[in-house]
Amino acid sequence: MYLHIGQNEIIPDRRIIGIFDLDKCSYSKRTRDYLTAAEQEGVVLDVSGDIPKSFVVCDHPYHRQIVYLSQLNASTLKNRAESGQLEL
Structure with missing residues (x-):
C-alpha cells in the first residue's frame, strides 16, 4: 500500500x-x-507547501533514512496508514 502525505x-x-x-x-x-x-545531510524533503505539522521518517534505498515534512497532522497520517487504503 501507499500513503499520501501531502502535496501529491x-x-x-x-x-x-x-x-x-x-x-x-x-x-x-x-x-x-x-x-x-x-537537514545537513540533505535528506529532508519539505512536502508541506506551508507550515509543517508532522514528519515521516522512511528508509530509502540510497540513503540511510529520508525525512518528509508534511502539512498534515500526525494523527491524520497514522489513520491513513492504518486504514490500508491509498488516500488522495
Whole structure:
C-alpha cells in the first residue's frame, strides 16, 4: 500500500519507520538534533507547501533514512496508514 502525505507526495507504507508530531517532538533536544543533522545531510524533503505539522521518517534505498515534512497532522497520517487504503 501507499500513503499520501501531502502535496501529491505518495510513499510506500513498507518504507515508513515512524510518523511524528512536529509540535510535540520539537521540544526534545534529541529530535531537534536529529532533524538538524538530517537537514545537513540533505535528506529532508519539505512536502508541506506551508507550515509543517508532522514528519515521516522512511528508509530509502540510497540513503540511510529520508525525512518528509508534511502539512498534515500526525494523527491524520497514522489513520491513513492504518486504514490500508491509498488516500488522495
